[in-house]
Amino acid sequence: MGQITNSFLEAFKLIFSFDPELIEILYLSFEITIIAVLISSFIGIPLGTVLACTRFYFRKAIISIFFALMGLPPVVVGLFVYLIFSRSGTLGWMGLLYSPTVMIIAQIILITPIICCLTFQTIESVHLKYREFFQSFHIGRLKAVKAYIIDSRFELITVILAGFGRSISEVGAIIIVGGNIDHLTRVMTTAIALETSKGNLSLAMGLGIILLLVAVFVNVAMIFIKNKFLNPSNQDL
Amino acid sequence: MVKLLTNLLTLIVIAIVYLPPTFAKSIIVQSSTSLKNSGFYQHVIPVIKNEIGIDLHVVAVGTGQAIKNALNCDGDLLITHAKEAELAFLKTGFGLKRLELMYSHWLIIGPEDTANSLTVKNDISDAFYLIFSKKHKFVSRGDNSGTHMREIKLWKKAGLNPKTFSTKWYLEVGSGQGATLNTSIQLEAFTLTDSATWFSFQNKGNAQIAYKDEKNFNVYSLTTINSKKCPNIKLNESEEVVDFLTSKRGKALISSFSINGELVFFPL
Numbered sequence: 001m002g003q004i005t006n007s008f009l010e011a012f013k014l015i016f017s018f019d020p021e022l023i024e025i026l027y028l029s030f031e032i033t034i035i036a037v038l039i040s041s042f043i044g045i046p047l048g049t050v051l052a053c054t055r056f057y058f059r060k061a062i063i064s065i066f067f068a069l070m071g072l073p074p075v076v077v078g079l080f081v082y083l084i085f086s087r088s089g090t091l092g093w094m095g096l097l098y099s100p101t102v103m104i105i106a107q108i109i110l111i112t113p114i115i116c117c118l119t120f121q122t123i124e125s126v127h128l129k130y131r132e133f134f135q136s137f138h139i140g141r142l143k144a145v146k147a148y149i150i151d152s153r154f155e156l157i158t159v160i161l162a163g164f165g166r167s168i169s170e171v172g173a174i175i176i177v178g179g180n181i182d183h184l185t186r187v188m189t190t191a192i193a194l195e196t197s198k199g200n201l202s203l204a205m206g207l208g209i210i211l212l213l214v215a216v217f218v219n220v221a222m223i224f225i226k227n228k229f230l231n232p233s234n235q236d237l
Numbered sequence: 238m239v240k241l242l243t244n245l246l247t248l249i250v251i252a253i254v255y256l257p258p259t260f261a262k263s264i265i266v267q268s269s270t271s272l273k274n275s276g277f278y279q280h281v282i283p284v285i286k287n288e289i290g291i292d293l294h295v296v297a298v299g300t301g302q303a304i305k306n307a308l309n310c311d312g313d314l315l316i317t318h319a320k321e322a323e324l325a326f327l328k329t330g331f332g333l334k335r336l337e338l339m340y341s342h343w344l345i346i347g348p349e350d351t352a353n354s355l356t357v358k359n360d361i362s363d364a365f366y367l368i369f370s371k372k373h374k375f376v377s378r379g380d381n382s383g384t385h386m387r388e389i390k391l392w393k394k395a396g397l398n399p400k401t402f403s404t405k406w407y408l409e410v411g412s413g414q415g416a417t418l419n420t421s422i423q424l425e426a427f428t429l430t431d432s433a434t435w436f437s438f439q440n441k442g443n444a445q446i447a448y449k450d451e452k453n454f455n456v457y458s459l460t461t462i463n464s465k466k467c468p469n470i471k472l473n474e475s476e477e478v479v480d481f482l483t484s485k486r487g488k489a490l491i492s493s494f495s496i497n498g499e500l501v502f503f504p505l
Contacts, residue, residue, distance in 0.1 A: 025373075034464050049487045086309040086310070086311050087307075087309060087310035087311050087467065087469050088308075088309040088311075088467075089309070092310070092469075093469075097311055098265060098294060098296060103278065179265075179294070179296035180296070180297070181295060181296060182278075182279075182282075182295065185295055192273075192274075196415060196419070196478065197270070197274060197413050197415025197416055198274050198415055198417070198437065198438065198439060198440045199415060199418060199438040199439040199440030199441070200440070201421060201439070201440055
């Protein structure tokens with residue numbers, strides 16, 4: 001019990017000290033996560049939509065593969081990206097290993113399947129509901145897809161938040177490709193891992209509490225945006 | 238749709254061009270974890286930056302992993318603590334020059350009530366034999382790190398083969414030093430560690446030093462990497478760092494590092 005109380009104290013001490021190192025780490029965590037989530041959404045949402053609305057050969061196989069990829073162990077992704085971007089790897093000439101860029105790439109590989117699959121599920125249910133309706137009115141496919149996306153924008157925000165949650169809490173992949181270098185690639189989760197390995201458990205928990213608080217803030221902000229600007233009752237379509 | 242695609246392209250370009258503000262000159266150091274966890278680098282990096290203008294980007298993994306990463310050309314300098322593995326690395330042609338930098342002490346950590354039972358022994362391998370014969374719980378790193386290699390060597394010196402040990406008392410956790418200590422303390426087991434890690438470790442619980450090896454030291458060495466094997470290596474910068482650390486000024490810097498008032502590293 002004492003340890004847990006201590007970690008809350010530690011968290012509050014850290015928050016109110018405005019420690020520049022903590023701010024740097026937090027900033028990098030969010031920068032990497034937000035860029036990764038944005039890029040993954042730009043890939044995953046269209047891909048999921050296409051998979052939901054079209055019929056083609058191997059479609060089911062592709063869908064199954066993407067669903068399986070949702071459970072990718074981060075360490076495996078980390079190793080894969082490490083082997084590619086290692087100086088002896090295929091893309092080693094880019095010199096990107098141990099940089100925030102390569103951490104973003106690893107995150108994209110991890111969260112794109114999640115965003116893609118959840119989008120697929122959302123859009124498919126709308127598609128099945130309205131397909132015949134749109135067909136009977138001879139409404140073009142592109143127009144129909146646009147309507148699906150507008151109709152399910154609520155769920156899509158949740159999809160993006162799911163990707164955000166996975167990305168911000170991820171440690172296994174980014175510690176391998178980023179190397180947890182001080183002032184360069186250290187983020188909240190890798191800092192927590194480091195403090196744990198130093199036996200500094202209350203500081204590690206304190207950092208965890210701060211990470212949680214900020215993540216809660218982001219989620220609340222998104223829900224606010226959702227309700228304020230995207231709620232069907234506030235807005236005519 | 239076109240707008241979406243252009244946005245996407247811009248983002249990808251930003252992500253790829255996106256580089257953090259870095260120091261003009263920097264090298265990647267593949268290092269043993271104990272040096273990072275003890276705060277040693279926080280002590281020396283600012284001084285090195287100040288004196289020779291080179292920033293060290295430290296990737297702390299076990300010695301075995303550090304050497305593997307160096308074999309992939311993913312480091313400019315190695316700071317490790319397993320002599321045999323370092324010599325083998327030199328033999329592959331990837332290593333250029335190996336210099337012994339400093340030493341700390343090997344410690345056996347054990348639970349409070351049994352800690353004193355090992356101190357009477359003459360050699361650390363005798364203490365290992367005693368742990369074996371009493372089948373006292375022992376937590377092994379099991380991760381091919383410098384400490385793990387040392388532990389295997391000590392079992393062998395005691396005439397034992399850890400591969401034949403029962404998992405009832407010999408537990409391989411396959412984790413870093415910190416995680417291993419956390420586990421070992423919770424299980425009230427013995428484990429091998431180094432003085433720098435132990436003095437800086439915060440979660441000691443009731444555990445104590447059960448044995449301190451005064452005969453054989455934990456030697457850290459610097460190994461530079463051959464630019465013929467790895468053309469992208471920053472050899473000049475890493476040699477500058479090696480020259481500085483092994484200079485009089487560097488040695489003074491190393492020996493001035495203390496944890497809670499205890500000196501831990503002694504330059505060679």
